[in-house]
Amino acid sequence: MHVSGSGQSNYAAVVTTDGALYAGAVGGISTTPIISDGVISTTGAYDNSSCALIGAPGSRRVECWRGNLKKVEFPEPVEPVQISGSYGASCALSD
Numbered sequence: 001m002h003v004s005g006s007g008q009s010n011y012a013a014v015v016t017t018d019g020a021l022y023a024g025a026v027g028g029i030s031t032t033p034i035i036s037d038g039v040i041s042t043t044g045a046y047d048n049s050s051c052a053l054i055g056a057p058g059s060r061r062v063e064c065w066r067g068n069l070k071k072v073e074f075p076e077p078v079e080p081v082q083i084s085g086s087y088g089a090s091c092a093l094s095d
Contacts, residue, residue, distance in 0.1 A: 013042040013050060021052050023065075034065060043085030053083045053092075062092050 013023040013034075020033040021042055040053045040060075051064040051072070062072040062080050072092070074080065080092035 011050075013052075015039045015042055015052075023050070034069065035063065041083060043083050051083050051085060051092075053080055 010026040011023065012026050012029065013021060014029055015021050019037045019039045021035040021039040022029050022031070022033050024030040035052055035054060038054045038056075040055070042052045043050065050066065051062050054061050054063060058079070060079050060081065062074075062083055063069045064072060074092070074094070078094045081095050082093040084091050084093075
């Protein structure tokens with residue numbers, strides 16, 4: 001389980017124990033998941049930097065959203081292991 005909030009707004013993202021990602025206003029998180037399974041962690045930083053780390057070792061990926069999900073492309077053989085977000089930007093760490 002993982003929870004992340006976003007800076008100067010009342011937005012929050014929640015990852016449940018089954019790996020689903022839910023997001024929305026604090027006190028009004030959507031009951032429909034943004035991603036239905038496989039989510040490891042999320043960053044709910046302000047503006048365009050809400051991202052999720054998804055998948056098992058060997059097939060991890062990062063998807064970000066502001067309305068629609070968008071997969072982040074990394075050069076081979078980079079595999080993300082951790083994500084972080086800040087005002088208008090997100091970062092991924094690989095091993």
